[in-house]
Amino acid sequence: xxxxxxxNLAMMIADSGIIDAAVNDLMGRSQVMMMAEHRGVGTSMxxxxxxxxxxxxxxxxxxxxxxxxxxxxxxxxxxxHWDESQFFVQLPELMRQLERDSVYYRxxxxxxxxxxxENNPVFAHFFCDQWYQSLSDSIRQAQVLELEExxxxxxADLYQRMETLRDMNNxxxxxxxxxxxxxxxxxxxxxxxxxxxxxxxxxxxxxxxPKLLDMAEKLGRMASDVDDPSLNxxxxxxxxxxxxxxxxxxxxxxxxxxxxxxxxxxxxxxxxLAYPELEVVFYKRFADKRLMNYRTSGKTRTLRKVKxxxxxxxxxxxxxxxxxxxVDASGSMSGFPEQCAKAMAYALMQIALEEDxxxxxxxxxxxxxxxxxxxKQGLREASDFLSYTFHGGTDFEPVxxxxxxxxxxxxxxxxxxxxxxxxxxxxxxEELAHQVTELKKKHNRLHAxxxxxYGNPELVGxxxxxxxxHPNLMGRLFKRx
Numbered sequence: 001x002x003x004x005x006x007x008n009l010a011m012m013i014a015d016s017g018i019i020d021a022a023v024n025d026l027m028g029r030s031q032v033m034m035m036a037e038h039r040g041v042g043t044s045m046x047x048x049x050x051x052x053x054x055x056x057x058x059x060x061x062x063x064x065x066x067x068x069x070x071x072x073x074x075x076x077x078x079x080x081h082w083d084e085s086q087f088f089v090q091l092p093e094l095m096r097q098l099e100r101d102s103v104y105y106r107x108x109x110x111x112x113x114x115x116x117x118e119n120n121p122v123f124a125h126f127f128c129d130q131w132y133q134s135l136s137d138s139i140r141q142a143q144v145l146e147l148e149e150x151x152x153x154x155x156a157d158l159y160q161r162m163e164t165l166r167d168m169n170n171x172x173x174x175x176x177x178x179x180x181x182x183x184x185x186x187x188x189x190x191x192x193x194x195x196x197x198x199x200x201x202x203x204x205x206x207x208x209x210p211k212l213l214d215m216a217e218k219l220g221r222m223a224s225d226v227d228d229p230s231l232n233x234x235x236x237x238x239x240x241x242x243x244x245x246x247x248x249x250x251x252x253x254x255x256x257x258x259x260x261x262x263x264x265x266x267x268x269x270x271x272x273l274a275y276p277e278l279e280v281v282f283y284k285r286f287a288d289k290r291l292m293n294y295r296t297s298g299k300t301r302t303l304r305k306v307k308x309x310x311x312x313x314x315x316x317x318x319x320x321x322x323x324x325x326x327v328d329a330s331g332s333m334s335g336f337p338e339q340c341a342k343a344m345a346y347a348l349m350q351i352a353l354e355e356d357x358x359x360x361x362x363x364x365x366x367x368x369x370x371x372x373x374x375x376k377q378g379l380r381e382a383s384d385f386l387s388y389t390f391h392g393g394t395d396f397e398p399v400x401x402x403x404x405x406x407x408x409x410x411x412x413x414x415x416x417x418x419x420x421x422x423x424x425x426x427x428x429x430e431e432l433a434h435q436v437t438e439l440k441k442k443h444n445r446l447h448a449x450x451x452x453x454y455g456n457p458e459l460v461g462x463x464x465x466x467x468x469x470h471p472n473l474m475g476r477l478f479k480r481x
Contacts (some may be wrong), residue, residue, distance in 0.1 A: 060366065108131065191380070324406065327421075
């Protein structure tokens, strides 16, 4: 071969440290540094940066997929497999192709002119070596530009999340800072002033109606009281021999990269030592850790402590399922009941953030709408839910059947289903009562909050727990003072 293999150039440059340098630059920004040290946010933020780092590597390796680089790399790969005599025969045609496709052409032209037409075998190797360096520099430059563009987008996203966290400081006002970690994941969506105002008004409403918050906290604690060893996720550590992936192992050759390991040296690198004129090039590349080495991978056996998930009743850490909140959005719920229903959902969203649980809201009247309050766009969905105006009639069965269908899956074990309604409706079918009974056998709990003193007692009787909250007008006026 006349030169080094160029197929893995993009991957080698992506692994050369430019991504780590970009991450370090981001972490060095004062605002980012302050946020990374914030308890409850730092871990989530660092995970966010690590995910970006992994995605950035993939994007940088795709830089070579442009037509310009593909053509030049293909040409280079063809030329390095020529012998010296073929190189000099094909050199004029090679120069014509370089003139069309490569930034290396000008330098190549000067090298050819300095050679004065001599068929020196060393020149063919030197020509390809310089071509390789030119390709490497061009790809590196393109990757740096791509990285800078993505870094600016990431920085804008980080600042957006910081701004949202500042605006949403009331979301975790009643809870633990652990909820901030998940809130960071939800803070990517830009919220308007009206969005933030709507959520803050719910926090204020909860402060004025502490009984609602008390009900939400009691409901949240019930998932911890389940006596089922299969739900215990408390980790226990014990020593175990495990196999770990290691770049030092030599089980498989997975690629090529630049390094100074003489044991993994590609054979073509020793060609520099065959010619005294190029020997200094070899030692320079060795000192700079730029010799082409095989990249190896394999597994090593290590004795270390690993976490297992055995039931340990003394240190029970119960796996808690999601909250599914079904809110009656009929016209009879407008006014104070509507405020209570929205505030209860907002309070349970806070608890879900703290306890690493999911939280869904299903609005129902003559049709049902579903919101997921704890996924990446959860703040936007929460805002949409809080701005929804209640109207229409009441139809219990479809939404309860839909909730029961969701809770059949393993993901919803030990879940809490809450119906918030005035329960001014007829008794439901026997089929629904039967499915509710079956659902309770899977440690799922069904709760109700009745917001009217005229609620149907037979309908409320289906649930495990029922809270009644309907303070009279005088009581509400007194609380506002």
